Every structure is written in C-alpha cells, then in structure tokens.
Amino acid sequence: MVNALTNADLHCHSVVSDGTLTPEALAERAKANGVELWALTDHDEIDGQARALAAARAQGMGYLTGTEISVTFAQQTVHIVGLGFDADNTALAEGLRRTRGGRRERAMEMSDDLAKVGIQGAYEGALKYVGNPELISRTHFARYLVESGVCQETAEVFRKYLTEGKPGYVPHRWARLQDAVQWITDAGGMAVIAHPARYGFTPNEEYALFTEFKAHGGRGVEVVTGSHSSQEAVRYAETALEFGLAASRGSDFHSPTESRIDLGTLPLLPGQLTPVWELLADRIQ
Structure with a gap:
C-alpha cells in the first residue's frame, strides 16, 4: 500500500x-x-x-x-x-x-556552431552516446565533449557551451x-x-x-x-x-x-x- x-x-x-x-x-x-x-x-x-x-x-x-x-x-x-x-x-x-521531430537538424546546427570554436566532429561524437537517434540531445554532446577532453565533466560543458549565449546553443x-x-x-x-x-x-x-x-x-x-x-x-x-x-x-x-x-x-x-x-x-x- x-x-x-x-x-x-x-x-x-x-x-x-x-x-x-x-x-x-x-x-x-x-x-x-x-x-x-x-x-x-x-x-x-x-x-x-x-x-x-x-x-x-x-x-x-x-x-x-x-x-x-x-x-x-x-x-x-x-x-x-x-x-x-x-x-x-x-x-x-x-x-x-x-x-521529437527536428532534433537531428538542431543537433547538426549545434555541431556546426561548435566547429566554429574549434570543436570538430561533435555530431558524430554525440551519436556514439545515443540509444535512440530521434532523441539526440545536449546531454549526448556533453558526454562527447568530456570524452574528447574539451571539458572535465558534463557540468563544465554546460557552463561553457550548449546554453544560451554560449557556443553550441541552438533553441528548439x-x-x-x-x-x-x-x-x-x-x-x-x-x-x-x-x-x-x-x-x-x-x-x-x-x-x-x-x-x-x-x-x-x-x-x-x-x-x-x-x-x-x-x-x-x-x-x-x-x-x-x-x-x-x-x-x-x-x-x-x-x-x-x-x-x-x-x-x-x-x-x-x-x-x-x-x-x-x-x-x-x-x-x-
């Protein structure tokens, strides 16, 4: 009960x-x-x-x-x-x-934006962490940025990237x-x-x-x-x-x-x- x-x-x-x-x-x-x-x-x-x-x-x-x-x-x-x-x-x-529609297009824009600040291949890197490609999200990008050594932890990623006013932010x-x-x-x-x-x-x-x-x-x-x-x-x-x-x-x-x-x-x-x-x-x- x-x-x-x-x-x-x-x-x-x-x-x-x-x-x-x-x-x-x-x-x-x-x-x-x-x-x-x-x-x-x-x-x-x-x-x-x-x-x-x-x-x-x-x-x-x-x-x-x-x-x-x-x-x-x-x-x-x-x-x-x-x-x-x-x-x-x-x-x-x-x-x-x-x-869920539009997440892939948004993710590719995020990747292009990150490339402008020297972070290459973020879309492909994020896909490695995606169980469902329809649901690719900022969290998957954050895990790739940690794996690739850009940041030490996912919290740091969100302080420096992927949020409004920072590289990689794309509204949906x-x-x-x-x-x-x-x-x-x-x-x-x-x-x-x-x-x-x-x-x-x-x-x-x-x-x-x-x-x-x-x-x-x-x-x-x-x-x-x-x-x-x-x-x-x-x-x-x-x-x-x-x-x-x-x-x-x-x-x-x-x-x-x-x-x-x-x-x-x-x-x-x-x-x-x-x-x-x-x-x-x-x-x-």
Missing part, C-alpha cells in the same frame, strides 16, 4: 532517451536503493515503458507509466512529466513523435504547454511540472506558468527532486498548497557518474502535501 512515506522515485531516464542505463538496470538499482514505487520518464518517448513495467514487476516494485515532455513557455524550455497514462494511447504517441521550438497537458490527461494520466526551480522564471512568469498549467488540467508539481535544494523544496511545497496541486518526488537520475542524486535517495515529501501517487493509486501496476 502506498502512502506519504512511500519511497517513490517518479523521474529518471534510460538509454531510450539520454540516460546511460537500460530500463532493467534502472529497476535493479532502484530496488537496491529501497524504491517501492517507480516510474521511467524518458524525454518525449514511451518506447521503454513495456520493458520498465516488466522490470519493475520482476523486482517487486509498483510501477507508474511515465514520460517527460519538452514544452516552450515564456520563450524557455519547460518539462512536464506525465504519470499513470495509458502507454498504448495513440494520440499521446503521435504528439511525442511530433515533439517544443510542444505547447496546453498540448502536453492534454496528451497526458486524455491518456488517463496526470501532468506534473518538473523541477520548477530550474527555469529561472521571474515571479510573474512562474505565476503565469502555474496558473496556465492548472487551467489546462495539470494536477501536480515536483517538490522533492534532485534539482532542488532543501530550501527550494520548502518553497515549492508552499506553491503546491497555494495552487492546490499534488506533490511528486523524483531523482531525475540519468547516470551513476553524472547525476547529483541516486535513485531512491531523496528526502520524503513534506507531510502536509498530497502525494501524486495517492491520486494515481488505481493506475499503479
């Missing part, structure tokens, strides 16, 4: 998008770290869901279907996590397919917020704003994000996540209460050597919040 004290990790990535472990290896790692309820949330992709469900069952964990959808809001990329949806929903699958127009929330809810799932502290919005922009998100049917926000400090967790616990949103918890784990937080090792949610998994109890498999 799930409750507020459940060790739930509802945000992580596999080789199906930009993680380095298979769904099976992630499930094994999550179980070893005490996770009781798990979700694989690959970027703009649900092809790993059947494997993740089978792996969770093999490990004796509860499972919620998951994905992380990239949207453009206030000229920035925002991530919306979907949980507990029907993984066979065709409208969701088609929406994600359209969202993602889905609309309304579209992402609708795809998830129409497939029977719950839409959750991922790691809101990461976006650097002004107070007015953030208020607009939460207001519009809820108006479109969004129902949750990540409060405890590998991207949040303890102070930010307190702040977004208050935001969840203010907007009447359920709270989610997820490590955003990508790799044993890159991620700040391991699967299943986050603090528990503050007790006054409603966990998303309590509202999705009938969707847990």
